[in-house]
Amino acid sequence: MALEWEQVIVDAADPVALGRWWAEALGRVCVDEADDEYEIRTAPDRLPGLLFGHVPEPKTVKNRLHLDFRPQDQAAEVARLPALGARHADIWQGEQPWVLLVDPEGNEFCVLGERSG
Structure with missing residues (x-):
């Protein structure tokens, strides 16, 4: 199957x-x-x-599933997406190679950094 x-x-x-x-x-x-x-x-x-x-019903808690995106230029996407209506989010993850954003309805997603290796 x-x-x-x-x-x-x-x-x-x-x-x-x-x-x-x-x-x-x-x-x-x-x-x-x-x-x-x-x-x-x-x-x-x-x-x-x-x-x-x-x-x-409205969204009330952190998503149990979220999408990750790996762009060619993380800085450019992290600037472009908020210009479209995304917002930065901080869940106290500390310094990481990704940036956590939320879409206009509050759904979390990550813009990943450059792939290592």
């Missing part, structure tokens, strides 16, 4: 707005849009996707 990774689901108060934000942040395309969900992928026929689905 084989499994194919279809998508990651992200709970959202406003899935369309959050999905559009992530599409711009990641340079992705929308493959499905409705009032209660918004899916993005690198290309319409490429998996996995990110599916933003509506939930009525």
Whole structure:
């Protein structure tokens, strides 16, 4: 038996707005849009996707799962993403080679530094 990774689901108060934000942040395309969900992928026929689905309750605690991104230029992305609406977050992790940010709805993600080795 084989499994194919279809998508990651992200709970959202406003899935369309959050999905559009992530599409711009990641340079992705929308493959499905409705009032209660918004899916993005690198290309319409490429998996996995990110599916933003509506939930009525607000985010209340730290995510149990978050996304890590390794850019070519960490400093440039750490400047660009807050200009789009991300915010810096500090969970008292000390000096690390990554930068912790949160998206407009408070979901944590990391912008990693240069790969070592």
